[in-house]
Amino acid sequence: MKLLVDIHTHLDHSLLINKIDEIIDRARIAGLKHILTNGINPETNRICLELSKKYDIVKCAMGLYPRSALKKEIESGEYPLKVADFDVDEEIDFIRKNKNSIVAVSEVGLDFVNGEDRQQIEDFEKMIKLAEELKKPIVVHSRKAELKCVEMLES
Ligand SMILES: [Zn+2]
Numbered sequence: 001m002k003l004l005v006d007i008h009t010h011l012d013h014s015l016l017i018n019k020i021d022e023i024i025d026r027a028r029i030a031g032l033k034h035i036l037t038n039g040i041n042p043e044t045n046r047i048c049l050e051l052s053k054k055y056d057i058v059k060c061a062m063g064l065y066p067r068s069a070l071k072k073e074i075e076s077g078e079y080p081l082k083v084a085d086f087d088v089d090e091e092i093d094f095i096r097k098n099k100n101s102i103v104a105v106s107e108v109g110l111d112f113v114n115g116e117d118r119q120q121i122e123d124f125e126k127m128i129k130l131a132e133e134l135k136k137p138i139v140v141h142s143r144k145a146e147l148k149c150v151e152m153l154e155s
Pocket of ligand 1: 008010038107
């Protein structure tokens with residue numbers, strides 16, 4: 001028996017959410033058992049949670065994408081989201097409260113395309129600790145930061 005699971009999607013993305021029923025139908029027809037949708041900030045963490053409650057095939061992961069990299073993606077229009085400041089510790093509390101609804105802490109990591117970033121390192125450290133506390137796997141985003149990511153995960 002084959003078991004197909006798509007472990008990395010962003011179903012909240014405006015290009016996908018607008019035709020979500022069609023996407024879910026196609027996934028079922030293709031034989032997918034589950035689709036993991038990954039939150040990247042407070043806005044998308046909540047959308048991913050809603051999607052996982054609405055569609056049995058969808059599983060939720062909540063995370064914190066490297067903030068400076070996300071800001072650039074939002075500004076360029078690549079990822080059309082609201083730009084909003086938020087408190088990371090409050091978001092971690094939200095994830096903690098919803099631990100029974102998530103299968104992973106994701107998407108988290110480091111993105112040093114525009115240089116090393118102290119805030120990203122602090123955030124990633126917190127998310128690694130959260131994953132350990134919740135006993136969940138993590139899905140790591142890494143661009144130009146592979147060595148640092150591995151060092152942090154090993155420690
Ligand atoms: Zn991703």
